[in-house]
Each structure stands twice: as C-alpha cells, then as structure tokens.
Amino acid sequence: MKIIHFSDTHLGYSDLDILNDENINQREADFYDAFSQVVEQIKEIKPDYIIHTGDLFHRSSPSNRAITFALEQFKIINSLNIPFILIAGNHSTPRTNLSSPILKIFENFENIYVSYEQKYKKIEFEDALFHTLPHMNDETTALSQIELCEENIDTNKKNIMMMHCSVGASYLMQEFGEWVFPSTKECIFEKMEYVALGHWHGFGRVGKHENVYYSGSTERTSLNDKRNSKGFIEVDFDNTTNSKTTSLFHMPRNIEFKEIRIRPIVQKELNCEDYENALIDASDTTNAIVEVKLTNLTPLQSIDIQNIEIKKLFPHAMSVSVKREFKLSSNETNLADIEALSLEEFFLQHIKEDANEKEFERLKGKVQELFAQYEELSNDTN
Numbered sequence: 001m002k003i004i005h006f007s008d009t010h011l012g013y014s015d016l017d018i019l020n021d022e023n024i025n026q027r028e029a030d031f032y033d034a035f036s037q038v039v040e041q042i043k044e045i046k047p048d049y050i051i052h053t054g055d056l057f058h059r060s061s062p063s064n065r066a067i068t069f070a071l072e073q074f075k076i077i078n079s080l081n082i083p084f085i086l087i088a089g090n091h092s093t094p095r096t097n098l099s100s101p102i103l104k105i106f107e108n109f110e111n112i113y114v115s116y117e118q119k120y121k122k123i124e125f126e127d128a129l130f131h132t133l134p135h136m137n138d139e140t141t142a143l144s145q146i147e148l149c150e151e152n153i154d155t156n157k158k159n160i161m162m163m164h165c166s167v168g169a170s171y172l173m174q175e176f177g178e179w180v181f182p183s184t185k186e187c188i189f190e191k192m193e194y195v196a197l198g199h200w201h202g203f204g205r206v207g208k209h210e211n212v213y214y215s216g217s218t219e220r221t222s223l224n225d226k227r228n229s230k231g232f233i234e235v236d237f238d239n240t241t242n243s244k245t246t247s248l249f250h251m252p253r254n255i256e257f258k259e260i261r262i263r264p265i266v267q268k269e270l271n272c273e274d275y276e277n278a279l280i281d282a283s284d285t286t287n288a289i290v291e292v293k294l295t296n297l298t299p300l301q302s303i304d305i306q307n308i309e310i311k312k313l314f315p316h317a318m319s320v321s322v323k324r325e326f327k328l329s330s331n332e333t334n335l336a337d338i339e340a341l342s343l344e345e346f347f348l349q350h351i352k353e354d355a356n357e358k359e360f361e362r363l364k365g366k367v368q369e370l371f372a373q374y375e376e377l378s379n380d381t382n
C-alpha cells in the first residue's frame with residue numbers, strides 16, 4: 001500500500017511585487033506550480049491514497065483565483081479514482097463560527113474526503129482507516145477528540161493519523177491559533193501505522209517516533225525560510241506484514257521524501273572593502289530570489305553604491321534584495337562625513353535608487369518643498 005502525503009500548499013499566498021507574463025503575482029504562481037508538480041507525480045506514482053495535512057489555502061477566505069485553481073486540480077485528482085483525504089489547518093479554519101469553512105466546497109467530489117469540523121473524524125476504507133484531527137480553535141476539546149481517536153483504532157486495518165499541529169514545542173510557526181499536541185498523548189503514535197503531520201514547513205521525522213512525519217510545505221511562505229528543498233512524502237507499506245498478531249508491533253515502512261523544483265533563494269555576500277575589484281558569481285542566480293549582503297560598508301560608500309547597481313549584477317534573477325552591513329570603525333571621521341550630508345540629500349539619494357528619472361524629478365520637487373516647510377517649522381519652535 002502506497003500513500004502520498006503532502007501539506008501546507010498555501011494556495012493564494014503572494015509575495016514580492018512582481019507580476020508574471022499573465023499578470024499574476026509571480027510568487028502566487030510559484031505556489032500553483034508547486035501544487036501542479038505534486039499532482040503530476042501523483043499521476044505517475046499512482047498511490048493507493050493521497051493525504052493532505054492542512055493549510056491547503058493560505059487564507060480561510062481565499063481569492064477567486066486560488067479557489068478556481070484548487071477546483072481544477074481537485075478535478076484532476078478526483079478523476080484518478082484514488083481516495084484523497086484532507087484536513088483543515090489553522091490557515092483554512094475560520095476564526096469565528098459565522099463564516100463557512102472553505103473545504104466544504106470539495107464535498108461533492110466522490111473521491112475526496114474532507115475533515116474540517118473541528119472534531120475527530122474517522123474516514124474508513126477496506127484496508128485503511130484514516131483518523132483525522134483537523135485544526136481546532138478550542139484547544140480544550142482536543143483532548144477528548146484524541147481519546148475518541150484512540151478508541152477507534154482498528155487493528156485489522158492500517159491506521160493512519162492525520163493532524164495539523166506542533167508535536168512538542170519545536171514545531172511552532174509563531175502563528176495565530178497554533179495547536180501543540182499534548183505530550184501525554186504521544187503514546188498513541190505507536191498504535192498507528194503512520195502519523196502524517198502538517199503545520200511545520202520543513203520535511204522531517206519527529207523526535208524519537210519512527211512513524212511520525214512532517215512532509216513540509218511545497219513552497220516557502222516567508223523569505224526567512226531558506227530551505228531550498230521542498231516536496232512530499234511517499235510512504236510504502238509492505239502488504240505482507242499486516243497481520244493481526246503484530247498489530248502493536250508495526251513492520252518497517254519505507255518513507256521517501258520526493259523533491260519538487262521550486263524557485264531557489266541564493267544568498268551572496270559582497271565585501272565592500274575592495275568594492276571596485278570585487279567579483280561576484282551570478283551563474284547560479286537565474287530565476288532565483290537573490291539576497292545580497294554588502295559588508296564592510298563605509299557610510300559614504302553606502303550612499304555611492306545604489307541598489308540598482310547591485311541589481312544589475314544579477315540580470316537573470318527574479319528579484320534582488322540588498323542588505324547593508326556597515327564596517328565597525330573607531331574612526332570618527334566616517335560619522336562626521338555622514339553628518340555633513342543633509343537629511344534631505346540622503347533622502348533624495350534613496351529615492352533615486354528606486355525611481356526612474358522622470359519620477360525622481362517629480363518627487364525631488366516635492367521633497368524639497370517638504371524639507372523647506374519642515375525647516376521653517378523647526379526654526380519657529382526653536
């Protein structure tokens with residue numbers, strides 16, 4: 001029996017003000033692309049079950065485009081005649097009882113099984129039993145739901161548990177309404193063939209448990225997530241080992257992380273001590289999100305070196321962001337240099353970096369006007 005486990009697809013997420021050829025936010029499109037890649041691989045692998053452990057959408061009220069994309073993809077998955085089970089995560093659960101859960105829209109697909117009602121739900125097949133614990137806003141009900149799950153274990157079948165939470169405190173995402181699975185209940189994991197987790201965005205096995213895994217997200221929802229490896233899990237159970245006598249002693253399962261292609265983040269450092277002669281290798285930055293750190297900058301250099309100049313070093317990158325790190329110096333003359341420049345000049349330099357010439361000329365007038373007013377005001381109060 002084979003299961004494909006993926007999670008945290010965050011459809012509808014967008015970031016960086018870059019549009020693609022179809023006028024869709026490029027990062028939003030990247031998330032759709034990641035999802036499509038998983039579906040392509042599902043078609044090839046032809047698993048017995050497909051599971052998704054939450055945060056299908058980035059928001060509980062997704063955009064029309066995100067919903068349309070999901071419906072198209074779900075239609076493809078549904079046509080494969082493979083049961084697809086999914087649970088709600090914190091991002092797809094409304095925070096009040098007034099709005100309707102978005103996952104409800106998939107209930108009409110015959111091969112799609114959704115669990116979003118903030119309570120334990122058992123989804124049963126001939127050879128497998130999926131114990132789903134979707135995101136619950138009220139943590140106090142969680143314990144009784146876990147107990148319900150435990151009572152429903154059927155040793156004649158493969159028991160698969162699905163949750164969207166942090167197991168222990170190490171998998172918290174610093175988000176609203178996160179749920180930490182109670183450590184006193186971790187013993188239940190041993191009774192499961194596999195525990196599929198969502199919420200944490202990196203692939204990994206959880207602590208000492210041999211059968212508890214996060215598949216990770218399929219794309220990065222923050223540029224602080226530097227992992228360049230995203231994908232899904234293929235779990236392969238050996239059919240011959242499922243006997244009643246070994247119900248609490250599970251045989252090994254083969255767990256494989258399958259990578260998909262995502263837009264890479266590439267970090268570069270440019271030492272400004274010898275800026276004129278600094279060489280930078282841009283060969284690995286095609287279509288990448290590039291983060292450049294300028295180090296050992298002097299304040300004057302920082303005014304001289306414009307972001308646009310740095311961006312030109314990576315002509316094939318999707319985006320380039322520049323961070324500036326100043327040289328630590330005991331020499332006070334550097335500080336005096338920067339103070340010699342007026343705030344007005346400094347601000348104008350800053351605008352010049354990002355605006356085109358015409359726009360700069362327009363803003364320049366406004367800025368000068370504002371600074372003149374400001375000076376008048378501060379002269380009055382003095």
Ligand SMILES: [Mn+2]
Binds near residue numbers: 008054055089091217
């Ligand atoms: Mn998530």
